Amino acid sequence: xxxxxEIDNLTKVFSMGSITSRERLTATDNISFYIKPGEIFAxxxxxxxxxxxxxxxxxxxxxxxxxTIVHKGKTEEHAQSKKVWLTEGxxxxxxxxxxxxxxxxxxxxxxxxxxxxxxxxSSRDEAxxxxxxxxxxxxxxxxxxxxxYPSEFSGGQLQRISIARALxxxxxxxIADEPVSMVDASLRMSIVNLFKDLRxxxxxxxxxxxxxxxxAYYMCDRIAVMFRGNIVEIGTxxxxxxxxxxxxxxxxxxxxxxxxxxxxxxxxxxxxxxxxEEYQRTGCKFAGRCPEVMDVCRSVMPQDLDVDGVLVxxxxxxx
Amino acid sequence: MTKIIxxxxxxxxxxxxxxxxxxxxxxxxxxxxxxxxxNEIYGxxxxxxxxxxxxxxxFAIAIEPPLxxxxxxxxxxxxxxxxxxxxxxxxxxxxxxxxxxxxxxQGSMSVFNPVLKLKETYQDFITxxxxxxxxxxxxxxxxEQIIELGLPLNILDAYPHQLSGGMRQRVTIALAALLRPxxxxxxxxxxxxxxVVQRGVVQMLKEIQSRLENTIILVTHDMGVHVNAxxxxxxxxxxKIVEEAPTDVIFSNPQHPYTQYxxxxxxxxxxxxxxxxxxxxxxxLSELPPGCPFHPRxxxxxxxxxxxxxxxxxxxxxxxVACWLVGEGENG
Numbered sequence: 001x002x003x004x005x006e007i008d009n010l011t012k013v014f015s016m017g018s019i020t021s022r023e024r025l026t027a028t029d030n031i032s033f034y035i036k037p038g039e040i041f042a043x044x045x046x047x048x049x050x051x052x053x054x055x056x057x058x059x060x061x062x063x064x065x066x067x068t069i070v071h072k073g074k075t076e077e078h079a080q081s082k083k084v085w086l087t088e089g090x091x092x093x094x095x096x097x098x099x100x101x102x103x104x105x106x107x108x109x110x111x112x113x114x115x116x117x118x119x120x121x122s123s124r125d126e127a128x129x130x131x132x133x134x135x136x137x138x139x140x141x142x143x144x145x146x147x148x149y150p151s152e153f154s155g156g157q158l159q160r161i162s163i164a165r166a167l168x169x170x171x172x173x174x175i176a177d178e179p180v181s182m183v184d185a186s187l188r189m190s191i192v193n194l195f196k197d198l199r200x201x202x203x204x205x206x207x208x209x210x211x212x213x214x215x216a217y218y219m220c221d222r223i224a225v226m227f228r229g230n231i232v233e234i235g236t237x238x239x240x241x242x243x244x245x246x247x248x249x250x251x252x253x254x255x256x257x258x259x260x261x262x263x264x265x266x267x268x269x270x271x272x273x274x275x276x277e278e279y280q281r282t283g284c285k286f287a288g289r290c291p292e293v294m295d296v297c298r299s300v301m302p303q304d305l306d307v308d309g310v311l312v313x314x315x316x317x318x319x
Numbered sequence: 320m321t322k323i324i325x326x327x328x329x330x331x332x333x334x335x336x337x338x339x340x341x342x343x344x345x346x347x348x349x350x351x352x353x354x355x356x357x358n359e360i361y362g363x364x365x366x367x368x369x370x371x372x373x374x375x376x377x378f379a380i381a382i383e384p385p386l387x388x389x390x391x392x393x394x395x396x397x398x399x400x401x402x403x404x405x406x407x408x409x410x411x412x413x414x415x416x417x418x419x420x421x422x423x424x425q426g427s428m429s430v431f432n433p434v435l436k437l438k439e440t441y442q443d444f445i446t447x448x449x450x451x452x453x454x455x456x457x458x459x460x461x462x463e464q465i466i467e468l469g470l471p472l473n474i475l476d477a478y479p480h481q482l483s484g485g486m487r488q489r490v491t492i493a494l495a496a497l498l499r500p501x502x503x504x505x506x507x508x509x510x511x512x513x514x515v516v517q518r519g520v521v522q523m524l525k526e527i528q529s530r531l532e533n534t535i536i537l538v539t540h541d542m543g544v545h546v547n548a549x550x551x552x553x554x555x556x557x558x559k560i561v562e563e564a565p566t567d568v569i570f571s572n573p574q575h576p577y578t579q580y581x582x583x584x585x586x587x588x589x590x591x592x593x594x595x596x597x598x599x600x601x602x603x604l605s606e607l608p609p610g611c612p613f614h615p616r617x618x619x620x621x622x623x624x625x626x627x628x629x630x631x632x633x634x635x636x637x638x639x640v641a642c643w644l645v646g647e648g649e650n651g
Contacts, residue, residue: 046513046514046515046516047513154600154601155367156600157600184366184367184540184601185366185540185541185542185581185584185585186366186580186581186584186596186597186601187366187596187597187600188584188596189584189585189586189594189595189596190595190596192586192594193593193594193595193596211513211514213514213588214585214586214587214588215586217586217588217589217591218586218591218594241588242588242589251515252514252515253588255514255515255517255518256514256543256588257514257517257518257521257541257543257544257546257547258543258546258587258588259542259543259545259546259570259582259585259587260546260570260587261546261566261567261570261571264546264547265518265521265522265547268522269515269518269519269522
């Protein structure tokens with residue numbers, strides 16, 4: 001099958017503390033998923049579930065402890081260097097649009113720098129045409145942005161500018177790490193709609209990393225739900241979010257505050273007191289809070305099971 | 320009849336700044352009149368930079384330069400008597416704080432002293448506000464409350480960094496509720512928290528409210544949180560309350576175009592129909608457009624909107640809106 005990105009058994013272990021009291025934290029534990037061309041794929045979960053670590057490994061910022069990342073049929077070793085690996089069409093945008101840009105530099109310099117680094121234009125006029133074209137794709141123009149500093153834009157505009165900069169190299173895959181969580185609620189949908197438009201227009205794939213299941217449902221095709229380093233459920237958004245199977249996905253789905261007066265929270269929720277312990281569990285990491293916990297869950301890590309076209313990591317579905 | 324615990328009359332608080340010799344006035348709260356009742360959760364919604372945090376600062380009597388109260392009044396009902404905030408001196412404010420009114424500012428999970436165990440923070444807090452015989456008695460009081468709220472007791476022996484953000488936020492709220500204040504003001508208490516934890520925090524706020532039968536003023540931009548927590552909601556835009564109604568009415572029958580956008584733009588599960596954001600971006604509070612501040616972004620703009628700010632029109636007992644489109648020709 002044609003896959004833009006394939007992640008296979010990716011594991012990242014962080015060692016913390018001093019030599020005498022070393023602690024190991026498994027940020028991602030044997031995770032596998034793939035992204036097809038023109039697909040918007042969501043990697044969802046709460047903070048500390050390993051979703052950003054995954055993104056960092058795909059971008060080459062972190063070295064995986066084990067496992068492989070295959071991009072367009074090539075592993076990282078096959079690429080000539082890290083830099084080439086990135087120019088082959090993976091671009092990223094990050095959570096904080098105000099932190100992305102240096103406040104003392106005008107934003108257009110970032111664009112010219114990218115054009116120069118990747119030799120995208122032979123003259124300044126050509127560069128301006130290219131930049132203007134990409135800015136138009138996000139609803140801005142060169143005239144209204146040249147010579148301005150980051151402080152002269154709103155968060156939503158800066159996030160659009162980040163996206164336009166990422167588009168300069170015509171990426172096939174955009175990695176978006178919480179791109180809307182710092183954008184105002186009233187402007188959030190304009191960014192979300194932009195991803196959908198870019199997919200329609202350029203056939204670009206997006207790895208959308210988020211904790212916001214409502215926007216994930218709105219724009220994504222498939223979703224992987226992560227919990228404490230494991231992917232607990234992967235499938236189409238329709239199946240995973242509308243008929244969640246894993247007890248954690250159910251809890252997460254029910255906890256989204258919906259702007260609907262008919263769907264208020266009714267049941268009480270149990271919170272984990274010691275998050276740290278959950279990483280160290282030998283069995284299922286969710287066993288301490290799971291309403292349907294069985295004896296086996298506390299000692300054995302469940303396998304990935306195919307249930308009705310969805311991969312679920314839960315003993316409840318074992319034969 | 321329900322009592323009004325906090326009332327503002329045409330409240331105006333502006334930031335008056337001196338920028339390179341020129342005076343710059345940021346109209347963060349502009350002629351806000353509100354009645355907040357006893358025994359309710361009042362939600363204030365709006366995007367960042369609409370003045371909602373500044374309004375809370377005024378409620379919490381935490382106005383400090385460059386922020387100034389330029390006009391209007393804030394009146395509290397303390398033990399059945401009306402008190403104007405302007406008449407209070409520093410000692411008077413101190414008397415009210417924590418006992419009558421608690422303020423949980425934004426990002427308050429980082430308020431704890433990092434080198435003190437939480438039990439010492441609790442003891443310091445209690446001994447400086449209430450008459451207790453010893454620090455042990457203060458500790459007993461702290462333990463009682465922690466058990467009452469269903470938090471684990473071992474947090475008292477922990478340092479702040481050992482707790483998760485959600486737990487710290489819940490401890491901050493617990494501390495704010497400790498002296499059974501009549502009003503608790505919470506500024507974005509669930510922002511930056513995970514969804515499950517956010518639900519736990521909202522649950523705790525509601526529990527405290529129903530136990531103390533007091534008033535909680537909850538500010539958040541998340542309409543989903545408002546649905547689950549607030550009894551009434553005020554929608555704020557560019558320093559003004561543009562619409563106010565009970566939660567169910569705001570969601571079933573929003574009248575102001577801004578409120579309609581806020582609610583319609585939110586994605587819902589099981590519904591993939593395209594959603595649109597509010598066009599344009601929020602105005603700068605130092606250079607407000609003339610007339611209704613929403614008119615440059617409003618799809619239904621009339622000539623009148625560009626010139627005059629509409630007054631509030633009472634649509635129902637509890638529903639009011641400031642928009643020329645509503646009840647045209649009637650006098651608000």
